[in-house]
Amino acid sequence: MKNFNGKVLFLDRSDINTDEIIPAKYLTEITKEALKPYLLEDLSLKGFDNKEDIKDKVVVVTRENFGCGSSREHAPWALEVNGINVVIAESFARIFRQNMFNCGMMAIELPKEKIDNLFNNYSGSITNIEVDIEKAKLFVTSSEQSEVIDFELGGFDKVLVQEGGWVNYADNRY
Amino acid sequence: MGKTLVEKIFDAHRVEQPYPDTHVLKLDRVFCHEITTPIAITDLMARGKDRVFDPSKIKAVIDHVTPAKDSKTAEQGKILRDWARRHEIKDFFDIGRNGVCHAIFPEKGFVRPGYTIIMGDSHTCTHGAFGAFAAGVGTTDLEVGILKGVCAFKSPKTIKFNLKGSLQPGVYAKDLILFIIKELTVNGATNMAIEFTGPVVDEMSMESRMTLCNMAIEAGGTVGICYPDMTTVEYLWEYIKDEFGSKEEALKNYSKWVSDADASYEKIYEYDISKLEPMVTFGYKPDQVKSVNEMTGTKIDQIYIGSCTNGRIEDLRIAAGILKGKMISDNVRAIVSPATPAIYTMALKEGLIEIFQSAGFCVTNPTCGACLGMSNGVLASGEACASTTNRNFNGRMGKGGVVHLMSPATAAASAITGTIVNSQLYKG
Ligand code: SF4
Numbered sequence: 001m002k003n004f005n006g007k008v009l010f011l012d013r014s015d016i017n018t019d020e021i022i023p024a025k026y027l028t029e030i031t032k033e034a035l036k037p038y039l040l041e042d043l044s045l046k047g048f049d050n051k052e053d054i055k056d057k058v059v060v061v062t063r064e065n066f067g068c069g070s071s072r073e074h075a076p077w078a079l080e081v082n083g084i085n086v087v088i089a090e091s092f093a094r095i096f097r098q099n100m101f102n103c104g105m106m107a108i109e110l111p112k113e114k115i116d117n118l119f120n121n122y123s124g125s126i127t128n129i130e131v132d133i134e135k136a137k138l139f140v141t142s143s144e145q146s147e148v149i150d151f152e153l154g155g156f157d158k159v160l161v162q163e164g165g166w167v168n169y170a171d172n173r174y
Numbered sequence: 175m176g177k178t179l180v181e182k183i184f185d186a187h188r189v190e191q192p193y194p195d196t197h198v199l200k201l202d203r204v205f206c207h208e209i210t211t212p213i214a215i216t217d218l219m220a221r222g223k224d225r226v227f228d229p230s231k232i233k234a235v236i237d238h239v240t241p242a243k244d245s246k247t248a249e250q251g252k253i254l255r256d257w258a259r260r261h262e263i264k265d266f267f268d269i270g271r272n273g274v275c276h277a278i279f280p281e282k283g284f285v286r287p288g289y290t291i292i293m294g295d296s297h298t299c300t301h302g303a304f305g306a307f308a309a310g311v312g313t314t315d316l317e318v319g320i321l322k323g324v325c326a327f328k329s330p331k332t333i334k335f336n337l338k339g340s341l342q343p344g345v346y347a348k349d350l351i352l353f354i355i356k357e358l359t360v361n362g363a364t365n366m367a368i369e370f371t372g373p374v375v376d377e378m379s380m381e382s383r384m385t386l387c388n389m390a391i392e393a394g395g396t397v398g399i400c401y402p403d404m405t406t407v408e409y410l411w412e413y414i415k416d417e418f419g420s421k422e423e424a425l426k427n428y429s430k431w432v433s434d435a436d437a438s439y440e441k442i443y444e445y446d447i448s449k450l451e452p453m454v455t456f457g458y459k460p461d462q463v464k465s466v467n468e469m470t471g472t473k474i475d476q477i478y479i480g481s482c483t484n485g486r487i488e489d490l491r492i493a494a495g496i497l498k499g500k501m502i503s504d505n506v507r508a509i510v511s512p513a514t515p516a517i518y519t520m521a522l523k524e525g526l527i528e529i530f531q532s533a534g535f536c537v538t539n540p541t542c543g544a545c546l547g548m549s550n551g552v553l554a555s556g557e558a559c560a561s562t563t564n565r566n567f568n569g570r571m572g573k574g575g576v577v578h579l580m581s582p583a584t585a586a587a588s589a590i591t592g593t594i595v596n597s598q599l600y601k602g
Contacts, residue, residue: 015361015459017567019565019567019569020568024546024547024548025548027210028247028250030216030249030250042573044458064361065360068394071210071295071296071311071312072312073210073312073313091364093361093364094328094364094396095296095310095311096312099312099313099315102314154193155192155193155194156192156195156326165314166318166326167217167221167223167314167317167321170318170321170324174190174198
């Protein structure tokens with residue numbers, strides 16, 4: 001399994017699309033590693049610096065409809081090669097969400113109040129989130145406070161994370 | 175309780191339901207293009223699984239960047255081409271015979287009512303116009319599709335649009351779908367199929383239905399779907415005539431692919447669209463939609479007519495009808511990309527290509543072209559494009575550019591004035 005424990009990048013916007021996550025001009029790359037410098041290059045978000053802000057981050061916390069637009073799996077890959085294996089949002093676009101679990105990564109949905117609380121209470125400080133897959137709990141900590149948040153993880157999503165993705169699972173089974 | 179069309183397709187294709195909300199379906203078609211498939215192929219090779227489940231059910235095309243523009247895109251084309259040869263995938267369309275995937279695959283008769291289809295492309299929802307369940311997927315789903323001919327989906331939910339009335343002159347399927355996306359917002363249909371029904375859809379050509387279904391994804395929808403009818407049968411007839419004794423028999427067979435009257439929907443929308451005006455987008459999201467009249471006078475630098483949304487023969491006829499005997503404004507440049515070679519040939523025979531060229535358009539080969547700012551027709555920073563494509567995201571057609579989505583009629587009229595304008599100004 002991948003690493004689901006580390007520092008949080010807060011992206012305070014809805015509808016962040018896959019062109020913003022990884023622009024189309026980089027789709028000619030045929031290795032995942034080549035995508036690394038371009039993650040979130042075209043994100044329109046005030047004050048965001050894609051070189052500095054994503055450093056050492058493992059978890060993204062964001063708003064609604066993350067990953068809408070193109071079906072490109074380059075979006076989760078660009079996150080993955082930068083060490084980001086978890087995105088927590090109010091909601092996801094279908095294809096992006098499936099791509100995350102298909103790669104053995106996690107797309108976790110939380111209700112709006114919980115997302116609002118994360119932004120209100122933590123977005124100003126260095127925050128760490130640890131995902132416990134067995135218990136389906138998030139352990140959130142900053143220097144000032146900490147809390148535990150429950151989330152829902154479907155059976156199929158869990159098995160994909162545990163087996164490291166859909167290709168191996170499907171090839172063994174069908 | 176009755177079933178929706180999508181539920182019926184799921185029932186007919188279910189291999190397994192490993193979890194209550196997970197349905198593994200057998201696939202009738204796996205479509206491939208050169209941007210998302212090569213990386214699936216190289217990954218399968220690296221895993222020692224360079225196999226295909228059934229070469230006759232896999233169809234592949236080079237369409238996004240064609241001719242190749244540099245070494246990297248040449249390499250992507252080569253990976254797809256070599257793979258198609260290696261696995262004897264006969265329906266592989268290379269330059270000279272290639273066209274935009276969601277235009278050429280239906281045109282070749284590969285899409286049928288009741289089919290399940292995946293492709294590594296979000297606009298795969300287009301093929302729902304034939305009463306098929308067709309969904310865009312990522313590379314991993316595509317790999318499994320290629321390898322095993324299956325794909326997993328969540329339990330299908332459906333919303334239904336019952337569209338009544340009739341479209342006014344100068345108002346087209348594109349205006350209707352822009353209006354619908356505005357109503358639904360960009361995630362209003364996430365994880366849902368969108369059924370388009372009612373007299374307005376019954377009257378529509380397959381081309382117009384494809385335009386409607388093409389943009390279902392812009393509201394987050396998994397697929398846009400129409401019920402098959404005589405229009406569907408007529409479109410497919412050349413390819414299905416050996417299968418059925420008559421068109422009526424084909425229609426009878428296909429008529430099982432409709433929702434039951436007592437099927438359950440997430441939501442049903444009813445609209446009388448008789449007063450609908452031509453629509454256009456203004457921002458960086460496809461639900462930022464206004465009427466053309468509200469946007470009249472907005473300056474544009476480039477016009478693009480083409481893509482899987484509006485690069486079909488009907489679209490070229492409408493645009494050429496407006497451009498005939500006219501010149502585009504000195505302040506703009508204009509590009510048209512017929513979506514397939516067959517469309518190009520028809521346009522040539524009907525004199526449409528000449529009309530475009532005389533008006534000052536550049537006519538390109540069939541390709542996605544300017545739609546995704548990856549090969550040709552890229553905007554400079556600060557420029558605006560009047561475009562018949564489906565996505566206006568920030569940077570989509572080039573960094574710093576803005577794309578206004580609209581119908582081919584509005585795009586053609588706007589080319590003449592150099593600003594966004596209602597095509598009714600140029601009628602007749
Ligand atoms: S025309 Fe545009 S939207 Fe359609 S498949 Fe090509 S790039 Fe995608």
